Amino acid sequence: MSRTMTNCLRAVFLRDLKSLADSVEAYGDDHAMWSQPSSISNSGGNLALHLAGNIQHFIGAKLGKSGYVRDRNREFTTCSLSRGEILKEVQAARECVDRTLESVTDEDLGKPFPIGIDGVHVETGDFLLHLSSHLAYHLGQLDYHRRGFAEEAPSVNAVSIPALFTFEKSDS
Numbered sequence: 001m002s003r004t005m006t007n008c009l010r011a012v013f014l015r016d017l018k019s020l021a022d023s024v025e026a027y028g029d030d031h032a033m034w035s036q037p038s039s040i041s042n043s044g045g046n047l048a049l050h051l052a053g054n055i056q057h058f059i060g061a062k063l064g065k066s067g068y069v070r071d072r073n074r075e076f077t078t079c080s081l082s083r084g085e086i087l088k089e090v091q092a093a094r095e096c097v098d099r100t101l102e103s104v105t106d107e108d109l110g111k112p113f114p115i116g117i118d119g120v121h122v123e124t125g126d127f128l129l130h131l132s133s134h135l136a137y138h139l140g141q142l143d144y145h146r147r148g149f150a151e152e153a154p155s156v157n158a159v160s161i162p163a164l165f166t167f168e169k170s171d172s
Helices: 005-025 028-036 044-063 072-077 082-104 124-149
Strands: none
Touching: 005 044, 005 082, 005 124, 028 082, 044 072, 044 082, 044 124, 072 082
């Protein structure tokens, strides 16, 4: 794979979606994913569904024309899926990123994103960077939530530098 900005974005999305799957798997049980103290507004399950739905909607359906139909309300109102069911959604998001960004060129990054966002139009590259930041933001929230409900909270090595496309081990 050649080193292009699109391929770097693709690698970051795939890395972070793998971290999302690892985080879901790291919950002690299905119940812990849906635990929600009054001090936070979203359970781990809702965050995972939101991230998978967001990626499938914007990258899959809008950029890649996958036909995915988002039910954003479901992402925040569901409260009982198993970790296995959530992992299927995350895997679908990974597949849509891999398939869609494989065909996006660096030239495409400078073109307008196919739809307006909150009443404005931005370039595809800008919006993909925004989506990546959004994913990382909620991934951090999910990690914090998971560690709050797990007796043993193993690291999932989220946002790992060695998973980046250009990683090379250094002597320092």
